[in-house]
Amino acid sequence: MIDYQTGFTGLTYGHIILICVGLIFIYLAITKKWEPYELLPIGVGLILANMPYTGLLLTPEQAGGVPGVAGLLGIFLEFGLYKYTVLPLLIFLGLGAMTDFGPLLASPKGFVLGAAAQMGIFVAFFGALALGFWGIADFGIKEAACIGIIGGADGPTTIFLTAKLAPELMGITAVAAYSYMAMVAIIQPPIVRALISEKERKIYMKPQLRAVSQREKIIFPIAVMLIVILLVPRAAPLVGMFMFGNLLRESGVVDRLSDTAQGALINTITIVLMLCIGASMSAELVMRPETLMVLGLGLVAFAAGTAGGVLLGKLVSRLSKEPFNPILGAAGVSAVPMAARVAQHIGQKANPRNFLLMHAMGPNVAGVIGSAVIAGVFLGILG
Numbered sequence: 001m002i003d004y005q006t007g008f009t010g011l012t013y014g015h016i017i018l019i020c021v022g023l024i025f026i027y028l029a030i031t032k033k034w035e036p037y038e039l040l041p042i043g044v045g046l047i048l049a050n051m052p053y054t055g056l057l058l059t060p061e062q063a064g065g066v067p068g069v070a071g072l073l074g075i076f077l078e079f080g081l082y083k084y085t086v087l088p089l090l091i092f093l094g095l096g097a098m099t100d101f102g103p104l105l106a107s108p109k110g111f112v113l114g115a116a117a118q119m120g121i122f123v124a125f126f127g128a129l130a131l132g133f134w135g136i137a138d139f140g141i142k143e144a145a146c147i148g149i150i151g152g153a154d155g156p157t158t159i160f161l162t163a164k165l166a167p168e169l170m171g172i173t174a175v176a177a178y179s180y181m182a183m184v185a186i187i188q189p190p191i192v193r194a195l196i197s198e199k200e201r202k203i204y205m206k207p208q209l210r211a212v213s214q215r216e217k218i219i220f221p222i223a224v225m226l227i228v229i230l231l232v233p234r235a236a237p238l239v240g241m242f243m244f245g246n247l248l249r250e251s252g253v254v255d256r257l258s259d260t261a262q263g264a265l266i267n268t269i270t271i272v273l274m275l276c277i278g279a280s281m282s283a284e285l286v287m288r289p290e291t292l293m294v295l296g297l298g299l300v301a302f303a304a305g306t307a308g309g310v311l312l313g314k315l316v317s318r319l320s321k322e323p324f325n326p327i328l329g330a331a332g333v334s335a336v337p338m339a340a341r342v343a344q345h346i347g348q349k350a351n352p353r354n355f356l357l358m359h360a361m362g363p364n365v366a367g368v369i370g371s372a373v374i375a376g377v378f379l380g381i382l383g
Contacts, residue, residue: 004369005255006172010052014283017276022278024044026057028182035182035338038155038274042175045278049075055149057279073279081170081280084297085163087273088156089241095156095368096245097258099336101220104362106209108187109324110332114366116312117332120151120305121374124297131297137290142166145378147294150177152371153184159277161375164383171280172291176298178277184338185345187299188306188330192346194324195310200317201350203325209358219251228373235376242372305333309363331360 018382025043028328029036047058056071059078063069070078080087102109132139139147142165149161150173162170180187192201221243229236248258313329331343340360347356 004066006054007052014287015050015052015333018050018281018283018286019047021281022050025278030141031288035178037270039179039182041271042178042278045073045275046281047278048275049279049282056324057282073275076276077279080272081159081163081276085160085237087269087276088159088163089237090269091156091266092238092241092265092372093245094261095336096221096242096247097249097261098266098327099242099246099249099365099368100361101217101250101365103209103358103360104365105212105216105220107359107362109320110328110362110364110366113309113313113329113332113363114314114368114370115332116329117305117309117363117367118152118370119308119369120301120303120333121148122151123304124148124151124301127297127300128293131293137293139290139293142382143169145382147171147297149173149371149375149378150180150294150298151305152179152334152374153177153302153305153339153368154368154371155275157180157334157368157371159273160238161378164379168285168350169294170296171277171282172286173298175276175281176295178274180298180302181335181338184214184333184335184342185252187302188339188342189346191303191306192310192327192330194360195307196314198350200314200326201346202354203323204351204353205323205325205356205359207358214250218247221246221250222358224369228369228376232373232376234379235373238372238375239369242368246346283333302333306330309333325354325356325359326358328360328363331361332363332367332370334364334371336364336368337361339367340364 022043025039028034056073058071060070061075125144128139128144128147131137139171146162146166146169155177158243159174225243228239231346245261248254248261266275294338309329309332310326313326317324317326325347327343331339333339340357343360344357347354
């Protein structure tokens with residue numbers, strides 16, 4: 001006699017809630033166009049992960065290596081994230097190929113703003129440690145590092161660090177990072193308006209930047225790779241792939257490889273990686289009080305990172321001999337290019353003559369490097 005069960009018999013309230021969250025993500029991706037490349041596959045992954053009796057999440061290790069038993073999502077999760085973490089690294093390769101460091105090289109102030117915007121990482125890190133110390137949540141120093149890195153607003157870095165230090169938090173930290181990246185246009189403007197006066201927001205900056213030669217663009221990824229990896233060896237996977245992808249772009253001799261990295265490769269990896277993030281959020285792992293704390297700390301981290309960048313932007317504005325709009329500090333978080341677009345929108349709304357996008361791209365890409373370096377420091381100390 002065949003023992004057959006429908007999924008309805010195994011549905012719990014937790015499954016239903018998370019399936020609804022998945023449907024909301026799909027709605028936001030399609031209707032609101034909020035980061036659809038991330039939220040749409042995450043939403044589908046969420047739904048699939050919370051359908052009872054599918055076997056989709058069974059990993060090869062759990063299946064004992066028996067051929068044909070492991071589930072599709074379980075295979076992706078074990079080999080792409082939990083065991084080897086190759087997916088976020090390949091994403092960094094594609095991101096590097098899509099990144100233009102020209103604005104950062106033309107205006108090196110972006111390095112300082114990108115560093116200041118990482119303040120949110122440490123705010124959330126110490127906040128999570130405090131919750132663990134007071135016994136409110138079961139957060140140790142490794143979990144605190146993974147929660148803190150959400151403040152960098154860099155999804156692949158968050159995934160990479162969490163997979164290494166606290167894989168049980170993978171789903172929630174990754175979704176928090178990508179969700180807050182998608183909501184940059186909602187989270188950042190109130191913070192910017194609260195910290196920057198209308199007069200400061202109106203500061204006009206000439207849209208033209210210094211012309212950056214191809215030689216500079218080729219030397220930069222090589223120099224960063226050498227210096228950063230020697231200083232922070234555990235940042236090598238992230239920084240190495242990011243700079244390698246950028247070198248493919250700027251070298252001018254491997255157009256096919258560059259086009260593949262920033263096209264077919266990153267699109268394919270994005271599909272699998274985002275499905276895995278959604279699949280990491282099963283009801284059994286997510287429906288816990290710690291989940292809400294992680295989401296709350298992630299939001300605090302993102303807000304604090306924005307505030308840190310803005311406050312340093314105000315200082316730079318006052319010290320700079322040339323007009324400098326402090327809104328650019330908000331672009332120091334790693335949400336590329338969303339944070340730069342938000343800075344452009346806020347600046348142009350205050351002064352229609354302003355065109356801040358290229359200026360904002362400098363601190364924006366600097367933030368990517370900054371969060372990767374901090375992740376390497378955490379790994380070197382805790383890994």
